[in-house]
Amino acid sequence: MTITAMTAAPAAELGAADRALVALGRELRDAGYHFTTVTPATHARVNRRPRNARAYGLRDVFGWSRPFGPGVLPERFVELMAAARVLDRDGDEWRSTVRFSSYDGELFAHSAFPTDAEDSVFFGPDTYRMADAVAAHVEGRERPVRRAVDIGCGTGAGAITVAKRAPEAGVLAVDINPAALRLARVNAELAGTAGVRPCESDLLNGVDGDFDLIFSNPPFMIDPAGRAYRDGGPNGHELSMAIIDAAAERLAPHGSLVLFAGTGIVGGRDPFREAAAERLDRAGLRWSYREWDPDVYGEELDGPAYAHAERIALVLLTATR
Numbered sequence: 001m002t003i004t005a006m007t008a009a010p011a012a013e014l015g016a017a018d019r020a021l022v023a024l025g026r027e028l029r030d031a032g033y034h035f036t037t038v039t040p041a042t043h044a045r046v047n048r049r050p051r052n053a054r055a056y057g058l059r060d061v062f063g064w065s066r067p068f069g070p071g072v073l074p075e076r077f078v079e080l081m082a083a084a085r086v087l088d089r090d091g092d093e094w095r096s097t098v099r100f101s102s103y104d105g106e107l108f109a110h111s112a113f114p115t116d117a118e119d120s121v122f123f124g125p126d127t128y129r130m131a132d133a134v135a136a137h138v139e140g141r142e143r144p145v146r147r148a149v150d151i152g153c154g155t156g157a158g159a160i161t162v163a164k165r166a167p168e169a170g171v172l173a174v175d176i177n178p179a180a181l182r183l184a185r186v187n188a189e190l191a192g193t194a195g196v197r198p199c200e201s202d203l204l205n206g207v208d209g210d211f212d213l214i215f216s217n218p219p220f221m222i223d224p225a226g227r228a229y230r231d232g233g234p235n236g237h238e239l240s241m242a243i244i245d246a247a248a249e250r251l252a253p254h255g256s257l258v259l260f261a262g263t264g265i266v267g268g269r270d271p272f273r274e275a276a277a278e279r280l281d282r283a284g285l286r287w288s289y290r291e292w293d294p295d296v297y298g299e300e301l302d303g304p305a306y307a308h309a310e311r312i313a314l315v316l317l318t319a320t321r
Contacts, residue, residue: 014185014186014189016083017083017084017085018084018182018185018186018189020080020083020084021080021084021086021098021109021186022186022189022190023080023084024077024080024081024084024086025100025107025109025186025187025190026190027076027077027080028058028062028100028107029107031058033058033059033062033100033102033107034059034102035059035062035063035099035100035101035102036101036102036128037063037099037101037110037123037124037125037127038124038125039124039125039297040113040114040115040124041297041299043064043065043113043114044113044114046064047064047065047066047113052064052066053066053067054066054067054068054069055067055068055072056068056072057072058073058077061073061096062096062098062099062100063099063100063101064113065095065096065099065112065113065114066095067093067094067095068094068095069092069093069094070092070094081096084098086098095112096112097111097112098110098111098112098183099111099112099113099123101123101127103127103128103131103157103161104131104135104160104161104164106160106187106190106191107187107190108123108127108155108156108157108160108183108187108190109155109183109186109187109190110122110123110154110155110183111123111179115227116227117227118227119177119178119179119180120179120227121154121155121177121179121180121183122154122230123154123155123157126217126260126262126314127154127155127157127158127217129217129260129292129293129314130157130158130215130217130260131157131158131161133258133260133292133316134158134161134162134213134215134258134260135161135162135165137213137215137256137258137318138162138165138166138213139165141256143212143254144166144168144169144212145162145166145169145212145213146168146169146170146212147169147170147171147172147209147210147211147212147213147252148162148166148169148170148171148172148211148212148213148214148215149171149172149173149174149204149207149211149213149214149215150162150171150172150173150174150215150216151174151203151204151214151215151216151218151243151246152174152175152216152217152218152219152239153173153174153175153180153181153184153198154175154177154180154183154184154217155180155183155184155187156173156183156184156185156187156188156196156198157187158173158215158216158217159171159172159173159184159188159193159196159198160187160188160191160193160196162213162215163188163191163193163195163196164191164193166195167195168195169195169212169213170195170197171193171195171196171197172197172198172199172201172207173188173196173197173198173199174198174199174200174201174203174204174206174207175198175200175201176200176201176202178200181198181199181200184196184198185198203242203243203246204246204249204250209250210250210251210252210255211250211251211252211255212252212254212255212256213255213256213258214243214246214247214250214251214255214256214257214258215257215258215259215260216240216243216258216259216260217260217261218239218240218243218259218261219239220237220239220240220261220262220263222234222235222264222305222306223305224303224304224305235264235271237261237263237271237272237275237276240259240261240272240276240317241272241275241276241279243257243259244257244259244276244279244280244283244317244319245279247259247285247319248279248280248283248285251285251319251320251321252321253321254320254321255320255321256318256319256320256321257285257317257318257319257320258316258317258318259316259317259318259319260292260314260315260316260317261314261315261317262296262297262312262313262314262315263312263313263315264306264308264309264311264312265309265310265311265312265313266308266309266310267310268310270313270315272315273289273315276289276317277289280319284321285319285320285321286319286320286321287317287318287319287320288317288318288319289315289316289317289318290315290316291313291314291315292313292314292315292316293313293314294311294313295311295312295313296312296313296314297312298311298312300312
């Protein structure tokens with residue numbers, strides 16, 4: 001049965017701290033701030049350089065997550081950080097607990113480096129890739145998107161990207177992480193995308209109805225630390241498979257799934273593709289699959305989690321009912 005109404009719980013109102021974080025993002029935008037977030041490995045390498053031990057300006061504080069002290073930032077930024085509860089003070093060593101990254105003419109608030117906490121909200125190179133892929137899909141569709149959902153929305157970057165290209169659509173941004181939902185609300189307000197509605201849901205279990213577009217950039221790594229934003233399960237693709245199953249049940253006629261994920265290649269075989277093909281064929285979905293980047297996160301091959309793999313590839317799966 002197709003249910004076209006938006007039946008998720010109402011979006012939470014922005015609290016005072018959230019409004020201050022939106023105001024901080026606007027101040028950064030007005031100041032001409034721009035930052036492209038790199039991988040954690042690159043971030044660590046750049047910050048290890050002796051001259052990068054301290055922050056001297058906006059990009060150092062809000063992009064590179066470097067410590068700073070009194071007098072480095074204009075006072076209005078410090079006041080907004082304190083009001084937003086994102087200023088960590090330890091004597092004269094201060095840090096921002098959020099970063100701001102640039103994409104598609106917008107700024108996105110997300111967790112500061114390093115993203116070690118269980119509830120970290122990640123934004124990085126895969127976010128740019130996923131958002132590019134889903135934007136291209138929306139722009140290339142013959143049928144309009146009326147109802148869409150971003151599964152595991154994180155910062156809401158994917159949902160906001162879709163909403164900007166389908167302004168008449170209702171776009172749910174679902175996640176199980178309250179920190180992610182807070183930042184998705186802030187980022188949607190900052191971008192002015194009123195059609196984005198963040199709400200708590202484990203996959204699609206907390207929302208009703210069918211969707212013209214389901215998209216996701218789920219955790220796809222084998223992460224011994226089990227961090228929710230990173231760990232895709234014992235083989236790295238268990239969460240991706242669960243999203244395929246959810247999409248098979250909830251795609252509207254002519255609806256599409258756009259799944260941006262990763263996989264460890266073992267002896268020339270792609271175990272995720274093999275598992276996904278069986279599931280998609282059984283559901284009667286038309287699908288395409290391609291490697292977006294054949295060799296990423298090479299440093300992971302040194303650890304025991306990927307001792308069996310010869311490389312890690314990023315992949316794009318599109319399936320249509």
